Amino acid sequence: MFCRFNLIVFSPKVTLSGKFFTSIVCYYLPTRGISSFAERIRSSQALKTCEAIPDKCYEHGNYFLFSCDPRKVLVHKETTSDKTKHYRLRGVNYRAVSTVGINVKNDAVFLGLDSDSVSQFALEIPGDEALMERFADSNGRFLGVRKSLFLLPNAESCITSQACSLLSWHKKKMHCPDCGGVLVNFGSSGTKFCQSESCVSNKTKERHHPPINPVGITILSDELNSKVLLVRQPAHLPGMFTCVSGFIEVGESVEDNIRREIAEEVGLDVITTEYVASQHWAFPASRLMLGFHATVKSTEEKIFIDTSELEDAGWFSPDQLRDSLERVKLMASKESSLMPDSDDRKSFCWVPPKGALANTLIRWWLNKFHPEA
Numbered sequence: 001m002f003c004r005f006n007l008i009v010f011s012p013k014v015t016l017s018g019k020f021f022t023s024i025v026c027y028y029l030p031t032r033g034i035s036s037f038a039e040r041i042r043s044s045q046a047l048k049t050c051e052a053i054p055d056k057c058y059e060h061g062n063y064f065l066f067s068c069d070p071r072k073v074l075v076h077k078e079t080t081s082d083k084t085k086h087y088r089l090r091g092v093n094y095r096a097v098s099t100v101g102i103n104v105k106n107d108a109v110f111l112g113l114d115s116d117s118v119s120q121f122a123l124e125i126p127g128d129e130a131l132m133e134r135f136a137d138s139n140g141r142f143l144g145v146r147k148s149l150f151l152l153p154n155a156e157s158c159i160t161s162q163a164c165s166l167l168s169w170h171k172k173k174m175h176c177p178d179c180g181g182v183l184v185n186f187g188s189s190g191t192k193f194c195q196s197e198s199c200v201s202n203k204t205k206e207r208h209h210p211p212i213n214p215v216g217i218t219i220l221s222d223e224l225n226s227k228v229l230l231v232r233q234p235a236h237l238p239g240m241f242t243c244v245s246g247f248i249e250v251g252e253s254v255e256d257n258i259r260r261e262i263a264e265e266v267g268l269d270v271i272t273t274e275y276v277a278s279q280h281w282a283f284p285a286s287r288l289m290l291g292f293h294a295t296v297k298s299t300e301e302k303i304f305i306d307t308s309e310l311e312d313a314g315w316f317s318p319d320q321l322r323d324s325l326e327r328v329k330l331m332a333s334k335e336s337s338l339m340p341d342s343d344d345r346k347s348f349c350w351v352p353p354k355g356a357l358a359n360t361l362i363r364w365w366l367n368k369f370h371p372e373a
């Protein structure tokens with residue numbers, strides 16, 4: 001066991017008179033291989049709040065590569081012990097990215113430390129075919145980010161979603177919303193501040209943070225948990241139904257949001273709500289999906305569909321849900337397409353694939369109320 005290196009960071013502070021100054025703070029990166037979660041989080045936070053990430057973190061770092069337009073991520077296929085092949089996120093080292101004309105220390109976005117205390121970065125590379133081919137060897141390829149979220153293991157899907165959202169924000173958020181001045185990175189924190197000394201946000205030392213838009217998503221059942229209500233929007237692929245969801249409005253709790261969305265979209269009164277799970281989702285912009293289980297009195301209650309948002313809605317049995325999960329799992333494993341072609345748009349065939357929170361909620365409900373013998 002060895003300590004990889006001590007970490008001395010230059011931490012930006014603000015005096016009472018409002019002046020920035022830099023203090024030196026010493027940290028120890030966790031000893032390799034025995035780092036606890038808490039040690040890693042504290043070291044990662046120290047790096048995020050320092051003025052500049054130490055060169056050694058870049059030089060020993062792991063880089064996840066993204067192309068810009070369309071947004072793709074570098075992955076590779078790995079054969080597991082059961083002889084099946086799975087996509088994995090592929091990281092490349094500093095030498096590989098610093099020798100192709102990329103200004104790594106300027107462009108890389110720090111994501112955190114992995115379980116070996118190695119710094120993880122997201123890096124956007126120019127979308128030129130020759131460069132992309134150079135990184136994608138015989139086993140690797142650049143895969144559409146949205147598709148990758150359904151195909152990567154959960155932990156790597158989370159990293160991809162985080163990286164994609166941060167890269168987009170850093171690229172788009174260039175100007176201060178108060179004065180239009182130029183925003184610059186605040187150390188390595190992933191936040192920005194306004195350079196203009198006359199700007200109110202500069203005077204109050206306000207930092208601009210990457211946005212997270214909260215969305216409530218609900219697996220809705222009757223009180224007896226005999227069936228689940230799913231909905232489809234016109235934009236959904238043919239045959240796909242999913243859980244009711246919607247943006248949380250200012251002033252709402254998540255529970256308020258769930259009651260309102262279900263009342264608005266299908267005209268039903270919610271009796272109970274229960275938190276189940278959450279996840280970050282990068283599309284179409286950075287979202288925090290908050291997954292709940294809600295109940296209404298009975299499947300006999302009349303559904304009133306809001307046709308401005310929905311194309312259809314209906315109650316589905318545990319057997320129908322299991323069939324749809326199997327279909328989508330099979331299609332995902334074949335990778336030919338995640339969804340089928342179908343002329344009958346409203347005929348229930350599919351639910352969102354694994355990786356989407358709707359899929360997690362449906363499997364959670366089945367396992368809890370209708371476990372297989």
Ligand SMILES: [Zn+2]
Nearest residue numbers: 176179194199
């Ligand atoms: Zn400003």
